[in-house]
Amino acid sequence: MNATIADFSASFPVASSRIEGFIAAHSFDRPTLVLDIERVEAQYHGLNAGLGNATIHYAVKANPADAIIDRLVDLGSHFDAASRGEIELCLSHGAHPQAISFGNTVKRPSDIAFAHRAGITMFAADAAEEIAKIAEHAPGAEVYIRLLVEASGADWPLTRKFGTTRDTALALMAQARDLGLRPAGLSFHVGSQTRDPAMWGDTLDQVAAVWQAAVEAGFDLDLLNIGGGFPAFYGEAIPHPTVYAARVMEQVNARFPEGIRIMAEPGRGLVAEAGMIAAEVLLVSKKSEDDLHRWVYLDIGKFSGLAETMDEAIRYQFVTPHDGEATGPCILAGPSCDSADVLYEKRPVALPVSLKSGDKVMIRNCGAYTSSYSSVGFNGFPPLDVVVI
Numbered sequence: 001m002n003a004t005i006a007d008f009s010a011s012f013p014v015a016s017s018r019i020e021g022f023i024a025a026h027s028f029d030r031p032t033l034v035l036d037i038e039r040v041e042a043q044y045h046g047l048n049a050g051l052g053n054a055t056i057h058y059a060v061k062a063n064p065a066d067a068i069i070d071r072l073v074d075l076g077s078h079f080d081a082a083s084r085g086e087i088e089l090c091l092s093h094g095a096h097p098q099a100i101s102f103g104n105t106v107k108r109p110s111d112i113a114f115a116h117r118a119g120i121t122m123f124a125a126d127a128a129e130e131i132a133k134i135a136e137h138a139p140g141a142e143v144y145i146r147l148l149v150e151a152s153g154a155d156w157p158l159t160r161k162f163g164t165t166r167d168t169a170l171a172l173m174a175q176a177r178d179l180g181l182r183p184a185g186l187s188f189h190v191g192s193q194t195r196d197p198a199m200w201g202d203t204l205d206q207v208a209a210v211w212q213a214a215v216e217a218g219f220d221l222d223l224l225n226i227g228g229g230f231p232a233f234y235g236e237a238i239p240h241p242t243v244y245a246a247r248v249m250e251q252v253n254a255r256f257p258e259g260i261r262i263m264a265e266p267g268r269g270l271v272a273e274a275g276m277i278a279a280e281v282l283l284v285s286k287k288s289e290d291d292l293h294r295w296v297y298l299d300i301g302k303f304s305g306l307a308e309t310m311d312e313a314i315r316y317q318f319v320t321p322h323d324g325e326a327t328g329p330c331i332l333a334g335p336s337c338d339s340a341d342v343l344y345e346k347r348p349v350a351l352p353v354s355l356k357s358g359d360k361v362m363i364r365n366c367g368a369y370t371s372s373y374s375s376v377g378f379n380g381f382p383p384l385d386v387v388v389i
């Protein structure tokens with residue numbers, strides 16, 4: 001932690017949260033993600049209340065901070081891990097192996113063997129080779145088949161990298177059964193940052209049709225993994241987490257049998273609103289005197305934490321010391337020498353005209369997919385520092 005106390009609070013009109021107050025009152029010598037673990041707990045309770053009988057498996061990749069894993073273990077959360085490293089992280093914080101699912105469909109055989117030895121019994125797959133690997137290295141394990149679903153309208157859709165079609169799913173279940181595994185059910189991901197719970201309907205229809213076909217083919221399914229997709233607030237209205245989760249579960253319950261095990265894997269929805277980044281303006285410039293747009297270069301960019309600005313998909317909100325004054329359109333860019341390191345250009349960001357080099361800028365609701373995306377210091381810019389308050 002590099003934060004040192006200094007009184008900057010006078011330059012910020014209002015601190016609307018504990019984190020904002022903390023950032024305003026400290027100075028930072030590099031971009032820093034400030035996390036409020038109480039907010040993680042509040043989001044957990046909020047989602048849990050709406051999810052009813054479904055179990056939360058936190059998607060660790062959204063933010064693997066020790067303090068988050070620690071608190072979620074205390075709260076009784078389960079975990080979705082993608083690698084040996086994430087499994088070890090959860091175990092080291094006291095998570096029970098039975099509470100960890102190995103949800104990546106692309107696994108290293110030695111990692112499967114490690115997970116099996118550690119007592120993990122739930123594995124995802126979407127291909128015949130993967131079923132064979134699991135059967136060899138985790139004999140007798142429970143597997144769920146990840147389905148390819150059509151894009152639902154998410155702000156961060158998950159494309160075609162993961163999942164398989166109905167007929168292949170049925171063939172994989174038969175293969176799993178023949179190899180001594182237990183094909184327990186299905187999983188899918190509706191797409192990250194799915195703002196409206198109504199967007200789940202079509203996806204759930206597709207999954208329910210495959211479930212029905214599997215049951216008719218004689219498979220005794222009792223596990224539905226509804227994945228992530230739970231949204232965070234980035235400026236466009238979203239329902240309260242409890243309301244959102246309850247609307248999703250109403251739609252699940254209308255389509256799937258009573259009494260089955262249901263897992264939900266929120267990542268973003270659990271941690272995004274629990275974090276804010278303290279950043280700094282390095283340069284404000286214009287290409288020519290009559291240019292309508294200013295270029296604002298921050299000390300954080302696409303390669304040091306803000307990867308989700310790719311295609312301008314996730315639009316973060318900025319707090320500056322000059323908020324409330326006149327604004328003008330800005331193209332926002334990161335500090336690296338890579339010309340791809342532009343955050344927002346197609347849709348410029350309105351920022352105060354008095355903004356200048358050296359100003360502190362806070363970026364709201366940055367707790368998900370920022371520190372975890374900035375693991376290497378590209379171009380000599382250090383990975384995102386994390387401070388827990």
Ligand SMILES: *Cc1c(COP(=O)(O)O)cnc(C)c1O
Pocket residue numbers: 059061062080103104189191192193227228229230265266267268269
């Ligand atoms: C990343 C991931 C999640 C979390 O998605 P969010 O949209 O952040 O909630 C859930 N499940 C799986 C399998 C994932 O890979």
